[in-house]
Amino acid sequence: MINYADMRRSVSLFTIFVxxxxxxxGQEALKSTEEEYYDFLSLQGLVERPYLNYRTxxxxxxxxxxxxxxxxxxxxxxxxxxxxxxxxxxxxxVKNWFTEGIDExxxxxxxxxxxxxxxxxxxxxxxxDGALWQGKGYNTSLTAGARLEAYGxxxxxxxxxxxxxxxxxxxxxxxxxxxxxxxxxxxxxxDVGVDCPQRFGDEPFWTFDWGDSEAxxxxxxxxxxxxxxxxxxGPAWLNPLLHSNNAATYPKFDFGLRKTxxxxxxxxxxxxxIEGRLWVGYLSESxxxxxxxxxxxxxxxxxxxxxxxxxxxxxxxxAHRTCLVKWSLKGLKYIIPSExxxxxxxxxxxxxxxxxxxxxxxxxxxxxxxxGELGFDDGLHFDSxxxxxxxxxxxxxxxxxxxxxxxxxSEIIFEWxxxxxxxxxxxxxxYNFGFHHQITQGYTNRGQWLGAGSGYGGRGFFIxxxxxxxxxxxxxxxxxxxxxxxxxxxxxxxASAADGTLNSTxxxxxxxxxxxxxxxxxxxxxxxFSEISCYNTAxxxxxxxxxxxxxxxxxxxxxxxxxxx
Numbered sequence: 001m002i003n004y005a006d007m008r009r010s011v012s013l014f015t016i017f018v019x020x021x022x023x024x025x026g027q028e029a030l031k032s033t034e035e036e037y038y039d040f041l042s043l044q045g046l047v048e049r050p051y052l053n054y055r056t057x058x059x060x061x062x063x064x065x066x067x068x069x070x071x072x073x074x075x076x077x078x079x080x081x082x083x084x085x086x087x088x089x090x091x092x093x094v095k096n097w098f099t100e101g102i103d104e105x106x107x108x109x110x111x112x113x114x115x116x117x118x119x120x121x122x123x124x125x126x127x128x129d130g131a132l133w134q135g136k137g138y139n140t141s142l143t144a145g146a147r148l149e150a151y152g153x154x155x156x157x158x159x160x161x162x163x164x165x166x167x168x169x170x171x172x173x174x175x176x177x178x179x180x181x182x183x184x185x186x187x188x189x190x191d192v193g194v195d196c197p198q199r200f201g202d203e204p205f206w207t208f209d210w211g212d213s214e215a216x217x218x219x220x221x222x223x224x225x226x227x228x229x230x231x232x233x234g235p236a237w238l239n240p241l242l243h244s245n246n247a248a249t250y251p252k253f254d255f256g257l258r259k260t261x262x263x264x265x266x267x268x269x270x271x272x273x274i275e276g277r278l279w280v281g282y283l284s285e286s287x288x289x290x291x292x293x294x295x296x297x298x299x300x301x302x303x304x305x306x307x308x309x310x311x312x313x314x315x316x317x318x319a320h321r322t323c324l325v326k327w328s329l330k331g332l333k334y335i336i337p338s339e340x341x342x343x344x345x346x347x348x349x350x351x352x353x354x355x356x357x358x359x360x361x362x363x364x365x366x367x368x369x370x371x372g373e374l375g376f377d378d379g380l381h382f383d384s385x386x387x388x389x390x391x392x393x394x395x396x397x398x399x400x401x402x403x404x405x406x407x408x409x410s411e412i413i414f415e416w417x418x419x420x421x422x423x424x425x426x427x428x429x430x431y432n433f434g435f436h437h438q439i440t441q442g443y444t445n446r447g448q449w450l451g452a453g454s455g456y457g458g459r460g461f462f463i464x465x466x467x468x469x470x471x472x473x474x475x476x477x478x479x480x481x482x483x484x485x486x487x488x489x490x491x492x493x494x495a496s497a498a499d500g501t502l503n504s505t506x507x508x509x510x511x512x513x514x515x516x517x518x519x520x521x522x523x524x525x526x527x528x529f530s531e532i533s534c535y536n537t538a539x540x541x542x543x544x545x546x547x548x549x550x551x552x553x554x555x556x557x558x559x560x561x562x563x564x565x
Contacts, residue, residue: 027084027109033531037081043399046073052306053233053318054233056230057158058214072407075408079527083564084149087106090105102219108147110565112158116140118556120139120554125554128238128246129245131249133200133448136165137166138165143159145212146158153215154218160211162209163207174186174198177193180289183288185487189429192440195447196442197447209228210227214228222255226251226253230244230245232244233451234393235358237413238395239417240393244450244453246450248448252300255277255279256277259273271309272309272310278301283297285446288447295441298327299332303320315359317357319357319358322355324443325439334353353377356374356376358372358373368396376388376390377390387423391456393415393417397414414461414462417460417461417481418459419433419458421486425493426492432484443456454481458481462478471522477515477517480512481513484511508548509544509545516537529561535556535558539553
């Protein structure tokens with residue numbers, strides 16, 4: 001006869017035992033509250049970044065030592081940033097060359113639920129938010145999921161469900177370039193544009209995205225996986241040039257080495273760390289670009305290689321390359337960088353390659369970091385035109401102690417970004433870092449930029465001051481940016497400025513965003529926190545009007561609620 005009382009007791013004791021075995025690690029989504037806090041701890045030297053330049057949710061696994069976990073410098077040490085639970089651990093394994101490369105245990109991490117809400121009073125506003133398109137009106141997204149790890153295998157399920165009210169606002173007339181009135185504001189020629197709609201139709205809509213879901217196997221630091229996890233490439237805080245989590249995710253296959261310590265053969269000298277990742281992805285067009293179903297999908301190739309030398313502590317160098325080509329088996333030839341412009345003799349099957357070099361130097365003893373990314377399109381032209389098709393991002397962060405008595409820490413964040421066309425294009429044709437005549441959708445996926453969320457073709461800067469206290473944080477910032485100055489520059493490509501008409505017409509037409517904002521994060525309980533934000537944006541010339549007198553104000557409100565298990 002079954003004793004149900006004893007069974008219930010056994011199950012309860014097992015549950016208590018399982019969930020008591022927590023691991024002091026945090027595997028965090030890109031740009032999440034938790035990931036940004038761990039990164040702040042790395043600035044103070046309390047934890048080492050688990051990646052060099054390539055990071056996804058799976059690669060962003062932060063491990064705090066017991067000393068760091070209990071340090072007063074760890075301002076949020078009493079808050080639950082999320083736990084990984086050990087369900088089973090093999091303590092009797094015979095160690096050999098194979099078993100030493102895998103974690104012989106079963107672990108579980110639960111994500112969320114994470115509920116995000118925003119409201120824009122006048123126009124679309126928002127970036128680095130995955131599949132969510134934050135149009136005018138109410139926007140919301142919900143993410144939740146779980147991650148299971150067992151003997152080197154990793155299975156993550158963390159989708160994103162979004163809603164956009166998508167209210168009406170004034171659009172620019174794009175009929176010179178597109179047949180779809182919702183499409184981007186300009187292009188050039190008969191086939192050069194970009195799939196970055198001004199508005200996603202005229203109705204409210206829902207979006208389902210697989211988000212940070214994937215299946216993966218890792219042995220030692222070699223890893224191979226298939227899924228849709230978002231990639232953040234390089235050290236930029238706001239606008240990486242080549243890849244961010246600004247757009248919807250896409251299916252991809254990747255393999256390579258996670259951050260790996262290397263030693264000199266025979267001598268055993270520490271040479272530092274290396275990291276390398278190669279991936280192939282499947283991009284899709286939005287519904288607001290063209291009516292040609294035959295060109296809706298592009299193949300995306302990515303390659304990232306990084307090195308952190310042991311003899312220059314804190315320095316990380318990286319070289320990165322991406323390539324777009326129309327979706328076909330022939331496009332696989334571009335998985336390795338190539339100088340070829342076309343597949344065979346078919347000029348309609350060309351490639352669009354970009355590259356960037358990154359450098360990041362962190363000085364944890366003084367809590368300071370400086371970084372930069374230099375990007376190139378159309379190859380490297382150091383010999384003749386060193387600035388050809390170049391873009392760049394530079395930035396710095398500084399950790400400060402605001403009050404020892406109240407244990408208040410703070411951080412200054414600065415970033416400058418420029419993707420304007422280089423001067424040599426005045427002798428050639430209109431250009432934008434995000435456009436390409438052979439890849440008609442440009443550098444986008446499902447209608448949003450793959451890299452810099454502020455857009456391509458302009459410039460801007462962000463400066464913020466963030467204060468951490470034991471129950472949360474407060475960020476105040478100013479963000480100035482011009483999303484696409486190339487829209488005006490291209491007006492002069494085939495024209496003359498001799499009679500002064502160009503200057504008098506366009507000198508005051510620059511579109512400019514000036515945003516002042518505050519974001520308050522507060523832990524209501526140890527595991528439940530909320531974030532409330534208000535951004536006030538003055539937009540000069542929202543429609544690039546040549547009289548320079550138009551402007552509008554957008555108030556962006558945010559509410560985020562999340563629970564960590």
